[in-house]
Amino acid sequence: MKLIQYIFLWIVCSCIILSCKEKNAYKSVSSVAKEYPYDKLTDDLFLGDKKCKECHQEEFKEWKGSHHDKAMQIADSLTVLGNFNDTTFVSQDVKSRFFKKGKDFYVNTEGPDGNYHDYKIEYTFGVFPLQQYIVKFPNGRFQCLRTAWDCKEEKWFDLYPDFKVVHSEWLHWSRGGLNWNMMCADCHSTNVRKNYIQETDSYNTQYSLINVSCEACHGPGKQHVNDVVNLGEKYKATGTFFMTSETSPKELVDQCARCHMRREQFSEAYDYKGTMLDHYFPQLIEEGRYHADGQILDEVYVYGSFVQSKMYENNITCTNCHNAHSLELKFEGNKLCAQCHDSQKYNTTEHHAHPENSEGAKCVNCHMPGKYYMGNDFRRDHSLRVPRPDLSLKYNTPNACTNCHNDKDNQWAWSSFKKLYGEVDSIHFSEKLIPGIKGILNGHTELLSLVKDDKYPEIVRASAAKALSNYNTTVFVKEYIDLLNDDSPLVRAVSVDALSEINNQNYISYFFPLLKDPKRSVRIKAFYGLSSFPKGQIPESYKTDYDTVEKEFWKHINTNSDFVGGRVKKANYYLKKGEFQKGIQGYVDALKIDELNNSLRLTLANLYYQNRAFSKAESLFKKVIALEPDFGPVYYSLALLLAEQNRTDEAIVALKKSQIKMPENTRVYYNLSLLYDKKGDTVNAEKILYEGLKIDKNNESLLYALAYQFYTKEKYKKAKPIIEKLIKAHPENPQYMRFLDELKTKL
Structure with missing residues (x-):
């Protein structure tokens, strides 16, 4: 969240109501144009919380003991909450024994080699509702145990009890999925520098302060203290102190977002310059991450849902509800919402239709439903929306009504809703977004209307632009080119991604102006999109920008090279440039991170195939079959x-095995027919085409192949009606007319 140390945020109800009345579109935060004295944030610039306490005792008192304060701690008798009195926990056939050696805490559990070892607990991670534990590994790695301590129930539990993970998998606690350096450190400590070195597959991760201290949010304190001593109140103009009462609502959300969202990193380390989009790019609304209407599904945290909300649109920010330092809610129950919303109107049985003081009467249970993550951590959806059981009926999206009344169905919920409130009288963006996210026929129409209308949330417009590419990107080239000039950097970035996939020189030349984009993430995406453009042909007016962004691009790639995605992006960059061997090596390197990732293995196999390295391709295909024998x-x-x-x-x-595994795939039948024909087995060649046509009677390839079979067997009368059918369905194809003319000469 936020730590605001110098000036206490006095936000009274009247100010909140004023901010609600000031209509403000969903605009992204502008880049911060402040002079900043540091090029590199060294440890000596960070003074620590005790120095901050000297002037900010009240703020320090609120922060002390908070989740930020205890985000990461050295493991000792005061910080370790779990039971290490020689207790054993078993999950997924893995036994973990927790015990002590003197003053030190240990666990004996399965390691990366499949054998059991003793591991010393170096650090605790978090404080409530669960606490995790970190152990040290070679090469500068630190790993988070998969078994955590439930602070509410006071028991050990498995973070992912439904997933059986073998020791060689990326998801095993000793490997990438629970690696502290790459998955956790950036947000649990202050001034983190990951310092990953791909050549040695090692880390030299450093931080200035172990926890989320005052300076994690406000910036390094050394210059601030000097400014206050030398300038007094004039220090504010220096721009060296961040997240104050003068920070605008949206900018505050932007700054909190860097740790409270799922995102991709675009800078080496956060340095307090620019905005969130100069350092990170948020996870957009897409299936598997969010529900199709934008409600939380996977672990996406808070930012992506909050910026969908009417609260965000109307300048409500994090600190309107949360204390900036303790992070606790400012008020209990509906009193929190009553800061802005008339309790005489909304905190009534007429509105919420539940007994007073019941769970159903709580605003958050209808407007902020949530779910459990990491086993016992309940997190609420921050999109603050009206329940829509009518959409649940139509698209099977969740709604707050049946979340609680799980013995009822969506029809009951919608009927009850209508009795209370009548028909829905306003359009919510989700009605336009859901069909496109789900890939429903003609869903692109509503997606286009969303993208082009800036009255909708920026993240929704960008998500719609991304979903549009699920249909046929080439059809929407003009729209994407226009969107490269959109006011929204999220929309510009997504449009670059979509056009990059086409990789057409005529289109990617539009990326050059985006090398000057104010947002680093957009610039880097534009550079990546220009991968296939010959460097020698870069227009003179963009050469300097190209060279500058190239350096940013490689910092981005190297920073993310401990992720599969980072190595894949590097590989694809080389492939786009035509440097095939470097591209192949990139996929080889990506597989080293996640050896059981068959998606990578298939891509690599196909690259070998294209490069006519047949034996290597065959070996990889067979490896995939061995690991996933049911994958058609x-x-x-x-x-x-x-x-x-x-x-x-x-x-x-x-x-034939492929046909068994995916019997609806007509391409299998087509190719199987060709192979039978190649062997001279025309009976089976014809038979398999008929089998395929039972699945899709109008399949163009199968019909043409069947007509050809009849032609080669001199069954011209059987071939003729098939070709006539193809001509009627595809009059634009001259090949079919020539075939018919040829048939007429035989009849």
């Missing part, structure tokens, strides 16, 4: 590879 597409890819080497019988066997 890999049999199909293997069959094509074998067919190209004239290993027809083996290819047929692979395609």
Whole structure:
């Protein structure tokens, strides 16, 4: 959240009401144009909380003991909350024994080699409702145990009890999924520098202060103290102190967001310059992360939902509800909402339709439903929306009514809603977003209307632009080119991504102006999109910008090179440039991080295939089959590879297996027919085409292949109606007319 140390935030109800009345569109925060004295934030610039306490005793008192204060601590008898009195916890057949050696805390559990070892607990992580524990590994790595302490129930529990993870998987606690350096450190300590070195696969991670101290939010204190001593009240003009009472509501959300959102990092380390989008890019609304209407699903934290809300639009910010230093809610129950909302109107049974003081009468249970993450951590959705059981009926999205009344269905919820409030009388963005996110036919129409209308939240518009590419990016090239000039940096960035996938020189030339974009994340995306553009042909007016952003790009790539995604981006950069071997090596390096990632393995196999390294491709395809024998597409890819080497019988066997695994895929039938035909087995070649046409009677490829089969067997009368059907369905294809003319000469 936030630590505001110099000036206490006196936000009275009248000020909040005023801010609600000032209509403000969903605009992103402008870059902060402040002079800043540091190029590199060294440890000596950070003075620590005791120095801050000298002037800010009240703020220090509120912060002390908070989640920020106890975000990370050295493990000792005062900080460790878990039971280490030789207790054992078993989950997914893994036994973990927690015990002490003298004053030190230990766990004996399964390590990265599959064997059991003793590990010393170095640090605690968090304080409530759970506490995690960190152990030290070679090469500067620190790992978070998968078993955590439930501070409410006072028991050990498995963070992911439904997932059985083997020791060689990325998700194993000893590997990337629970690596402190890359997954946790940036937000649990102050002035973190990850310092990952890919060549040695090692870390030299450093921080100035172990926890989320005062200076994590307000910036390094040394210059601030000097300014106050030398300038008095004039220190405010220096711009060296951050997150104060003068920080605008949206800028405050922006600054809190860097740790309270799911995101991709675009700078080496946070240095208090610029805005959130100069350092990070948020997770947008897409299936698997959010529900299709924007409600939280996966662990996406707070920012992405809050910026969808009417609260954000109307300049409500984090500190309107949360104390800036203790992080606690300012008021209990509905009194919190009554700061702005008339309790005479809303805190009544007529409005909430539940008994007074019941759970159903609480504003948050209807407007901020939540779910548990990490086993026991309940987090509320911050999009603050009206429940929409009508959308649940139509699209199976969740709603607060049936979340509580889980013995009822969505029809009951919608009928009850209408009795209380009548029909919905306003359009919510989710009505336009859901069809497009779900890929429903013609959903792109509503997506386009969302993207082009800036009265909708910026993150919603950007998510709509991203979802638009799920249909057919090439159809919307003009729209995407226009959106490169949108006021929203999120929309500009997504449009760059969409056009980059097409990788057409005529389109990517539009990226050059974005090398000057005020947001680093947009600039880097534009540079990546220009990967295939010959450097020697860069227009003179953009050469300096290109060179500057190239340096930013490589810092971004190197910073993320401990992630699979970072290495894949590096690989794809080289592939776009035509440096095929470097691209292949990039995928090889990505597999080193996650050896069981078959998506990577398939991509690498296909790259080898394209490069005619057939034996390497075949080996990888077979490795995927060994790991996932029910995955149909890999049999199909293997069959094509074998067919190209004239290993027809083996290819047929692979395609038959593919047919069993994915019987609805008509392309399998088409290629299987071709292979039978190649062997001279025209009976089976014809038979398999008929089987495919039972699945899709109008399939163009299958119909053409069947007509060709009849033609080669001199069954011209059977071929003729099939070709006539194809001409009627595809009059733009001259090949079919020529085929018909040829048939007429035979009849």
